[in-house]
Amino acid sequence: MEKTYVESTVLIDWFNQIGISNPGRLFKRLIQYEVISVNRNNGNQISILHEDCYCIMKNYEKNTNDSIRPIGYLSLSELRIKWGLSRNIVYSISKLLKSTMIFMNAVFVSVDDVKEYELTKLKLRKPELKEHYVNSTLLKDWLIDKGFSPPQKMFTQIIKNGLIKGIVKKGRFYLIPYVEYQYFIDNFEVYHIFSVDKLETGWKSIKPKNTMSINEVARRWGVVYKSVYKYIWSCKLSKPIECLGTSFIPVDEVLAVEKVKEKKNKPITTESLLERLKLEINGTEAIEVNKNIFFEFSSLKLSISKASIRKKADDTSKYIKIFIEWLSLINKKRFMLSDSELEFLLMRQDIPSYAKETISKFIEYCDSVNDIKRNKKFKVFRTSKRFDSNEESIYEPEIYERYMFFVHDIDVLTERSLFSQLHANAWLFIIMHLTDVWRAPDIVTNMPDVDTEEIGISSLEWFDHNKLSIYQAQTIVNQVQLKIKNAIVSKTKQLLKFYVIPDLIIPFATAAVLSELHRRDKQHSTLLGNQLKNGLSVKKKKEIFKDFPTLVTFESRKMNRSTLTYLFYSVTEEDGPDADLALEFNRITRSHVKDSTSPEIYVRNTNKDGSLNRVSINVFRRGHFGWLFNYLVLMGSDQTQYVQGIENKTELIQSLRDRWKPHEIEAWGIFLTKKIEQKESIILKLSKLPKDIFKKIIRDILKGDLPSRTDGGQCLVYPECSYPNKKSCMDCGLFIPQFYVMTEAVVELKRLRDSITDCKYEATLQRDTKRFLYIYLLINEAYQAFGKEYVDSFIDRKDLKSLVEEISPFLQMKI
Numbered sequence: 001m002e003k004t005y006v007e008s009t010v011l012i013d014w015f016n017q018i019g020i021s022n023p024g025r026l027f028k029r030l031i032q033y034e035v036i037s038v039n040r041n042n043g044n045q046i047s048i049l050h051e052d053c054y055c056i057m058k059n060y061e062k063n064t065n066d067s068i069r070p071i072g073y074l075s076l077s078e079l080r081i082k083w084g085l086s087r088n089i090v091y092s093i094s095k096l097l098k099s100t101m102i103f104m105n106a107v108f109v110s111v112d113d114v115k116e117y118e119l120t121k122l123k124l125r126k127p128e129l130k131e132h133y134v135n136s137t138l139l140k141d142w143l144i145d146k147g148f149s150p151p152q153k154m155f156t157q158i159i160k161n162g163l164i165k166g167i168v169k170k171g172r173f174y175l176i177p178y179v180e181y182q183y184f185i186d187n188f189e190v191y192h193i194f195s196v197d198k199l200e201t202g203w204k205s206i207k208p209k210n211t212m213s214i215n216e217v218a219r220r221w222g223v224v225y226k227s228v229y230k231y232i233w234s235c236k237l238s239k240p241i242e243c244l245g246t247s248f249i250p251v252d253e254v255l256a257v258e259k260v261k262e263k264k265n266k267p268i269t270t271e272s273l274l275e276r277l278k279l280e281i282n283g284t285e286a287i288e289v290n291k292n293i294f295f296e297f298s299s300l301k302l303s304i305s306k307a308s309i310r311k312k313a314d315d316t317s318k319y320i321k322i323f324i325e326w327l328s329l330i331n332k333k334r335f336m337l338s339d340s341e342l343e344f345l346l347m348r349q350d351i352p353s354y355a356k357e358t359i360s361k362f363i364e365y366c367d368s369v370n371d372i373k374r375n376k377k378f379k380v381f382r383t384s385k386r387f388d389s390n391e392e393s394i395y396e397p398e399i400y401e402r403y404m405f406f407v408h409d410i411d412v413l414t415e416r417s418l419f420s421q422l423h424a425n426a427w428l429f430i431i432m433h434l435t436d437v438w439r440a441p442d443i444v445t446n447m448p449d450v451d452t453e454e455i456g457i458s459s460l461e462w463f464d465h466n467k468l469s470i471y472q473a474q475t476i477v478n479q480v481q482l483k484i485k486n487a488i489v490s491k492t493k494q495l496l497k498f499y500v501i502p503d504l505i506i507p508f509a510t511a512a513v514l515s516e517l518h519r520r521d522k523q524h525s526t527l528l529g530n531q532l533k534n535g536l537s538v539k540k541k542k543e544i545f546k547d548f549p550t551l552v553t554f555e556s557r558k559m560n561r562s563t564l565t566y567l568f569y570s571v572t573e574e575d576g577p578d579a580d581l582a583l584e585f586n587r588i589t590r591s592h593v594k595d596s597t598s599p600e601i602y603v604r605n606t607n608k609d610g611s612l613n614r615v616s617i618n619v620f621r622r623g624h625f626g627w628l629f630n631y632l633v634l635m636g637s638d639q640t641q642y643v644q645g646i647e648n649k650t651e652l653i654q655s656l657r658d659r660w661k662p663h664e665i666e667a668w669g670i671f672l673t674k675k676i677e678q679k680e681s682i683i684l685k686l687s688k689l690p691k692d693i694f695k696k697i698i699r700d701i702l703k704g705d706l707p708s709r710t711d712g713g714q715c716l717v718y719p720e721c722s723y724p725n726k727k728s729c730m731d732c733g734l735f736i737p738q739f740y741v742m743t744e745a746v747v748e749l750k751r752l753r754d755s756i757t758d759c760k761y762e763a764t765l766q767r768d769t770k771r772f773l774y775i776y777l778l779i780n781e782a783y784q785a786f787g788k789e790y791v792d793s794f795i796d797r798k799d800l801k802s803l804v805e806e807i808s809p810f811l812q813m814k815i
Contacts, residue, residue: 005039005047011056018062026067030056033104070101073108082114083122086137093117134181136174139164146190147204154206161244163188163206191246208241211248220254223521224459231257261523268309273316274299280320286328293334294323297365308445310529322355327362335366339374346378356380394562399550403559406548407431407507410467414510418460421518425531426544428511433559435501435508440535440556444528448483450476450516460517473509474793480512481740502786624701625785626737626778627679628716632686632698675777678733682716701736712741731774742782742794745775749795753803756810765812772807 008027015023030036036052056068063069064078074082080090091107094100097117099110136155143151158164159174164184168175191207207213218225228249231237236257240247277298281291298319302312326345327335337345342363346356357380367374395403407413407430417424432443452458455472468476477500484498500508515527524530535556536544545551686694700706701714708715710729714736715721722734728748729735752772759765779800782791 004050006050006053008038008046008048011036011048011053014057018068020062020068021066029067029104035104067104069108070103072111073101073103074111074114076107076109079109079114086140132178133168133175134178136167136176139176139181139184142185154204157244158184158206163243205244205246207243207246207248210251211241212251212254214240214247214249217249217254221258221523223523224461227521236260267525268313270302270309270312273302273312277302277316277319281323284324284328286323287331287333289333290327290330290335293366293369294319294327294362297362298323308441310441310445318354318358322358326351326355326359334370335363336370336372337363339376342374342378346380353380393558395558400562402548402551403430403554404434406545406551407434407504407511410507410510413507414463414467414514417511417514417518418463421515421522422531422540423544424511424514424518425528426536426540428508428515429528429532429536430554430559431504431508431511433556434563435504436497436499437560437563439560440532444526444532444535446484447512447527448480449519449527450479450512452513452516454479455513457513457517460514460521463514468506468510468513470506470787470789471792473506474790476509476512477505478740478743478793482743502790505790624714624736624738626735626781628682628734628736632694632701632736675733682733706736708735710735710741710744712739712744713737728771730778731771737778737782739782739786739790742779742791745778746795749775749800749803753807756807759810762812765810769811772811776804 012023012027015026020026031038036056037049039047039049041047059071060068061071063075065075069075076087076090076094079094080087083090085093094107094109097109097113099113101108139158140151140155143154148154159167164176164180166177166180187209188206189209191205191213193203193205212220214225214228217228221228228237232239237249237253240249242248278295281295284291298316301319302315305312305315307315330337345351346360351359360378360380363378366372394400407427413423413427417427428447429440429443432438432447438446455468455475456462457472481498512527518524519527519530522530536554541552541554545554697706697716706714706716706718708718708729709721709726713729715729715732716734716736723732726732728744730737730741730745730748749772752768752775756765756768756772759768779791779795788797
């Protein structure tokens with residue numbers, strides 16, 4: 001019998017009529033599961049076997065999942081929704097029913113069997129629910145919607161940890177009080193767990209709404225999680241909420257702490273101080289006109305003040321206190337006081353002398369505004385606490401040396417500084433007194449942040465098993481040098497001078513890095529300001545020097561006097577009784593204005609026991625190096641012998657054998673010989689100079705009065721340059737380099753590499769070759785003066801070797 005086919009559109013149109021949203025997909029599935037037989041003609045048109053088409057249309061109906069099912073049957077998913085049972089339970093029940101069928105790989109059960117089962121056995125499998133209970137399947141469905149698939153594991157944790165209370169178990173089912181179920185849905189949400197590397201993982205958990213885990217708060221603040229607990233211990237955050245083994249903090253509290261920190265770390269400006277002043281004054285019950293005139297006076301004083309912003313902030317606090325505690329109580333408008341009233345006010349014992357000084361000046365201001373002329377002039381005198389009988393004293397050599405030993409105890413101080421920002425800050429603060437003799441406010445105000453990532457450190461935990469290398473330490477010192485290059489002394493408005501004594505480089509860098517990591521941890525705006533804005537108090541000194549009671553007497557000005565004094569002795573030890581050079585150097589180190597005699601106060605003491613070996617002539621040099629500077633210092637000290645480090649050309653040439661060809665090495669020898677001849681010529685001229693001229697030259701070098709065109713050095717014949725058209729001074733025999741000239745030297749080397757490798761003219765090539773060799777020798781002198789680890793902080797030896805190997809084939813060695 002011949003088979004009859006109909007067009008596929010007949011069945012597809014029927015799908016559309018019964019509400020199938022995607023009839024094409026359903027049609028393909030029927031073919032896939034061989035429910036219908038199809039035929040394809042030459043035009044690739046599909047036709048359906050007539051019997052199959054009308055069998056589908058007669059015996060099937062639309063299902064809830066946009067498919068079809070046999071009429072009189074329900075799918076297991078429909079039955080699960082109807083009964084409110086889990087998928088596994090419904091499947092086990094379907095095996096007990098009489099009429100089941102498989103259609104498109106899905107199980108369907110007869111409606112009649114379902115009705116019979118509901119009337120007989122269903123009540124045994126599904127307990128009857130009271131009005132105030134819901135079935136646990138509702139919670140499981142919620143968990144599935146939130147991405148927990150399967151939900152059983154999280155459901156078990158919720159029950160075990162008591163997140164839902166009052167659960168009743170009947171057989172295999174859990175009944176949840178409706179109030180508890182609704183409370184859980186309203187107050188808990190999904191929590192995505194983050195891994196150690198701060199990436200979101202596939203793990204999920206449950207947390208209270210509007211909370212953040214300790215780790216989330218730590219990532220938000222850019223700190224380690226231990227730092228968050230410090231806020232909890234100090235009661236700035238409440239006790240964490242524990243949920244499924246994780247601690248959570250309410251978001252509102254986190255935002256409140258951030259608001260306080262933002263306000264605290266907001267940069268202080270004169271404008272913000274004036275706003276604070278006005279707000280505090282207006283908050284009093286004083287006469288309005290009195291508020292206005294005092295605000296005029298205090299805002300004028302703040303606006304014209306050239307003090308640092310921190311000093312202005314302290315003055316603002318004093319003005320507010322003076323007005324609130326004393327001036328606001330005066331009821332006379334515009335403070336029009338009689339002589340007797342003013343005299344009585346200035347005689348009161350409960351008003352401190354600093355406040356009386358301000359009040360006196362304020363009344364003078366009011367008198368000028370009110371056009372009042374007094375019969376007598378009132379002036380407040382107070383005994384200065386700054387200068388006492390020991391104002392000119394210094395620390396004894398033994399005590400001073402103990403301070404040196406203290407800051408060198410890197411292991412102990414690092415361990416303490418890991419847990420205490422105060423110890424880290426104080427360590428750095430004391431070192432600055434031992435090497436730079438800055439005033440305390442300048443240390444606090446001008447000490448910059450440091451980039452610890454440049455040396456591979458991002459957390460305090462790094463120090464648990466590591467120490468800074470000299471390379472890392474020098475890198476940090478270089479950073480600070482560049483950042484405070486244009487910093488100004490708050491008192492004299494002169495440029496600050498920054499130096500680090502060689503044997504303090506590692507202690508300085510360690511203290512700076514630890515201070516920086518604490519600063520980030522606590523999100524402070526300055527490196528030292530939050531801990532040391534008022535210097536080291538007696539309480540803080542007792543904490544810092546608890547194992548060194550003899551050092552508790554640390555005082556900033558006295559320590560600076562001591563450092564300058566011992567520096568003076570270190571110079572005069574080489575220079576005999578003549579202290580002129582030492583005084584000049586002290587002036588420069590202290591950043592005093594030109595021709596100031598104020599440093600003399602620091603050197604009035606007589607050192608009968610000799611200077612400390614630790615403070616040596618290297619301190620005096622402050623980064624100057626090279627054969628020319630060595631010669632000047634030795635001649636100025638009556639020491640006629642000097643070591644010509646560059647004369648040993650045989651050793652240098654020997655090290656170049658593997659790098660250049662024999663004729664090139666010979667050219668090197670010629671170059672070195674000419675350099676020695678040039679050096680001998682300069683020495684001959686200098687040796688004919690009297691000693692006082694040597695002192696003047698060294699003094700001018702220390703003062704910076706002989707600047708070279710290249711940063712980081714001095715010129716012996718400034719301003720009469722012998723080579724005015726040169727772009728760089730580094731190939732000049734009269735150039736006296738400083739340590740930080742290495743920055744310029746590296747830049748110049750790279751520039752010469754590009755110039756030489758691309759050069760097309762022989763004359764230019766010979767000129768640049770000569771410059772390259774001079775800089776190469778300059779770096780060699782730096783290695784001799786400071787060691788390879790210091791110089792490696794500017795350019796790695798491997799990089800230098802690679803650069804030399806790259807450029808050597810192009811060098812024109814016809815010197």
